Amino acid sequence: xxxxxxxxxxxxxxxxxxxxxxxxxxxxxxxxxxxxxxxxxxxxxxxxxxxxxxxxxxxxxxxxx
Amino acid sequence: xxxxxxxxxxxxxxxxxxxxxxxxxxxxxxxxxxxxxxxxxxxxxxxxxxxxxxxxxxxxxxxxxxxxxxxxxxxxxxxxxxxxxxxxxxxxxxxxxxxxxxxxxxxxxxxxxxxxxxxxxxxxxxxxxxxxxxxxxxxxxxxxxxxxxxxxxxxxxxxxxxxxxxxxxxxxxxxxxxxxxxxxxxxxxxxxxxxxxxxxxxxxxxxxxxxxxxxxxxxxxxxxxxxxxxxxxxxxxxxxxxxxxxxxxxxxxxxxxxxxxxxxxxxxxxxxxxxxxxxxxxxxxxxxxxxxxxxxxxx
Numbered sequence: 001x002x003x004x005x006x007x008x009x010x011x012x013x014x015x016x017x018x019x020x021x022x023x024x025x026x027x028x029x030x031x032x033x034x035x036x037x038x039x040x041x042x043x044x045x046x047x048x049x050x051x052x053x054x055x056x057x058x059x060x061x062x063x064x065x
Numbered sequence: 066x067x068x069x070x071x072x073x074x075x076x077x078x079x080x081x082x083x084x085x086x087x088x089x090x091x092x093x094x095x096x097x098x099x100x101x102x103x104x105x106x107x108x109x110x111x112x113x114x115x116x117x118x119x120x121x122x123x124x125x126x127x128x129x130x131x132x133x134x135x136x137x138x139x140x141x142x143x144x145x146x147x148x149x150x151x152x153x154x155x156x157x158x159x160x161x162x163x164x165x166x167x168x169x170x171x172x173x174x175x176x177x178x179x180x181x182x183x184x185x186x187x188x189x190x191x192x193x194x195x196x197x198x199x200x201x202x203x204x205x206x207x208x209x210x211x212x213x214x215x216x217x218x219x220x221x222x223x224x225x226x227x228x229x230x231x232x233x234x235x236x237x238x239x240x241x242x243x244x245x246x247x248x249x250x251x252x253x254x255x256x257x258x259x260x261x262x263x264x265x266x267x268x269x270x271x272x273x274x275x276x277x278x279x280x281x282x283x284x285x286x287x288x289x290x291x292x293x294x295x296x297x298x299x300x301x302x303x304x305x306x307x308x309x310x311x312x313x314x315x316x317x318x319x320x321x322x323x324x325x326x327x328x329x330x331x332x333x334x335x336x337x338x339x340x341x342x343x344x345x346x347x348x349x350x351x352x353x354x355x356x357x358x359x360x361x362x363x364x
Contacts (some may be wrong), residue, residue, distance in 0.1 A: 055176065055186045055363060058245030062214050063149035 129342045131295035132193045132234070134167040135277060135320030142320065143279040145253050146170075149213045153249035157274030157324060159209035160190065160238075162200050162219070169194030170276040171208060171217075172337065173258075173325035174250045177237055177358035179220075186363065187217055187240040188248060189354070190323030191339045193296065195236035196222035206238050208247075216240060216247040223357055225294070225301035232304060233349040234294075234339045235357055250363040252325065254280030258364030260333035262351045264288070265307040265326075272329040273338055275321030282329055283309040283316035283346065292347055294340045305353075307336040309346040317346040334362050 147159045160171040175189045188195075188206075195206055196219055205215035217238035225231045240248045250257050252274045265271070269285040287308045293300050309316055309326065317324070317338055324338040326348045336348025354360055 053184045055250075056245055057153035057249055058242070058247060060152045060245070060247075062151055062216070062247070064213060 129295070130292055130340050130345065130347060131342055132191070132340050133317055133319050133322040133338065133346075134169045134191075134194055135318075136167045139168060140277050140318060140320055142277045146274070146276050146279055147209050149209055152245070152247050153251075154208055154216055154247055155249045155251045155253045156188065157253040157255070157276075157280070159276040159320070160188070160194065160216075160323070161207050161210045162195060162197075163205045163207060163211045163215070165197075165199070165211070167194070168210060168276060168320060170321055170323035170338075171206075171238070171248075172275070172323040173252065173334070174240075174248050174363035175237070175360050176363060177220075177360045179358075184361075185220065185237075185239050185241065186246050186248075187220065188238040189325070189337065189360070190236050190238065191337070192222040192224045192234045192236045193339070194323045195219050195238055196224065198224075216242070221358060225296065225299075225303070227299040227301050230304040231301050232353040233337065233357060234301075234303075235337060235349065235354055237358065237360075255327065255332060258327065258332055258334060258362055260328070260331050262334040262355065262362055263328070264350060264352060265328075265335040265348070269335065270312075270329040271309055271316075271326050271335060272332075273317065273321070273324040273326045275317060275324035275338065277318045277320030278315055281314065281316050282312045283326075284312060285335070286310045286345075288350070290347070292340070294347070303340075303347070303349070305350060307348045307350055309336075309348065310344060311346075315344070317341050 146157060150158060156171050156173055158171050159168050161168045169190060171188045171190055173189050176184045176186045179185050200219055202219055202221060204219045206217045206219060207213055208216040217240045220237045220239040222236035223233050225234050240246045254274045255272065265285045265288055267285055267287055271283050271285055272280060274280045285307055290306045290308050291302065291304050292306050293302050322339055325334055326336040326338050327333060328335055334351050336350055337354055338346060338348050340347040
């Protein structure tokens with residue numbers, strides 16, 4: 001669902017989360033606390049679009065109260 | 066060469082008062098003409114095509130058939146079918162175009178070929194639910210109503226034409242929103258399709274999941290039916306349709322338009338529910354739907 005790329009020196013680590021992208025904003029503080037050495041090197045949270053011709057159901061919250 | 070079927074259809078198109086449905090069985094030369102009429106038996110002579118008036122009339126009914134969208138005041142419905150859903154949205158749920166004074170059912174998950182021959186994924190429902198003459202491709206569609214964010218955009222539709230024979234009343238709604246599809250391949254109360262689509266046959270047990278009556282069971286009482294269907298401002302003649310009747314309570318009601326009718330209990334797609342009345346429900350056969358942009362069912 002969402003990939004967080006973390007760079008340390010020449011190494012790039014990808015953490016993949018099976019949660020809606022909207023949740024990543026909430027999770028980022030926890031991620032950064034868990035991996036403080038990488039915290040300053042956080043690059044991006046990328047929502048990957050589905051490949052063409054592939055059914056890819058989302059899990060996003062959409063209901064407004 | 067003008068066939069008996071052509072003559073009958075011509076007559077049905079001309080006659081807008083008495084004949085509701087009619088069927089020619091292909092089991093002999095004119096032997097199986099099957100006509101349903103709204104009025105009493107003595108009207109038959111006036112309304113049947115003249116070359117065919119010597120044929121035996123099998124049954125007569127007094128039915129009004131019209132489309133099954135729901136308008137205000139909306140009929141009550143089971144909570145599961147009208148509640149707002151987070152993704153992925155299960156089908157058999159209420160949907161509404163932005164600003165429309167009606168609601169219908171987002172019936173089933175399908176894919177189809179776009180103009181670039183790429184497959185798209187979304188919802189199959191009726192033209193009179195998602196499109197009508199008010200809306201065009203790209204317009205927003207909402208679940209369960211337009212107080213909630215859009216879940217799809219109108220992609221393409223086949224509109225009924227009052228001047229020709231019609232086969233489907235269908236709309237394709239693209240569910241790709243910001244990179245992900247909003248819908249599930251599950252149907253509320255039924256789960257996923259379990260078997261490949263097949264043509265309905267008389268006597269088939271059937272089920273559907275729709276906005277107003279929820280999950281219900283019925284039986285296919287006739288196929289190959291020609292039926293005149295009432296829309297808001299016109300009537301259209303549909304040919305080769307599947308007709309269902311309830312087993313217990315109503316099989317369908319206003320608001321259920323767009324539901325997928327499946328065989329029961331093996332859950333194979335049969336028809337797209339689009340009209341009904343007085344205990345009858347009419348569906349577009351799956352074979353005509355599958356000819357629309359090479360439609361395939363998700364399962």
